[in-house]
Amino acid sequence: MTADVPPRTSVSRATGRPGDASPFALGLLLRRAHMRAATVMSEALRPLGIELRHFAVLIVLVDRGPTVQRDLAAATGADKAGIMRVVDDLERKGLAVRKTVPGDRRVRAVEITPQGLELFDAAHVAAESLAERLVAEMDAGEAEQLTNLLTRFAYPAVDEA
Template structure:
């Protein structure tokens, strides 16, 4: 092979185009789908002055109640410093508060405030038309099928989280 000629490969090139048989194709498609969905959901949150990272914490607080920061970090895929910044933002906005955990002076639990619950509910109402737009190109039943498949993919039966 000379330096002038490109090397021919029988290996599939990784793309995110339909029909790509590369072992990386699914990951790339999921990444593209995530970016598209995140942009749409961020648009719905913008009027409320919060970002998806803030809303992810609010989801955990609504679902689990008061939660210590290390568990918030694990639940949202954040790191310690990142979760601290997010909780600081939520506190400044009056959407969450840190409270002492009985029996451990070093640990603080984060709790959603009534104002946070109001914002959470209002954001869901505002997001509904955008979420419908997100799946508008899918056929009847395909949105539910996609949700089912992604749920099983993201939470395998043997996954304890």
């Protein structure tokens, strides 16, 4: 004997609507997207002997030039100890060097080396086809639209009032 059981639906307990419309949905979706992108981009970096955390620092150094470790930590979302380990790794590999900052012997600026620039360029070449794979399911213009939306989301305009 079987009872009539209504079909299961994926209704959000928080809202009673299908799907996940909870306040956590966007953050979880962004985390999932980050994990997918990080996994794919790690494939490009692995043969070059570096990880995403190393490449994040190289991006900042190429963009800003010599940068103090405190600012590298802020730009990459790393903590002080974490950024020190990454810079140590980059120095060991000959990809970056620490230099004293004129006027403050206690502060060190990190600078990318010519070898670091070569690796930076090689990583971009290696990542190109993988990046295309990430957006292969999107229609023309959607990847650019996604980039624009995520940029606005990550860097909201500051009210100048």
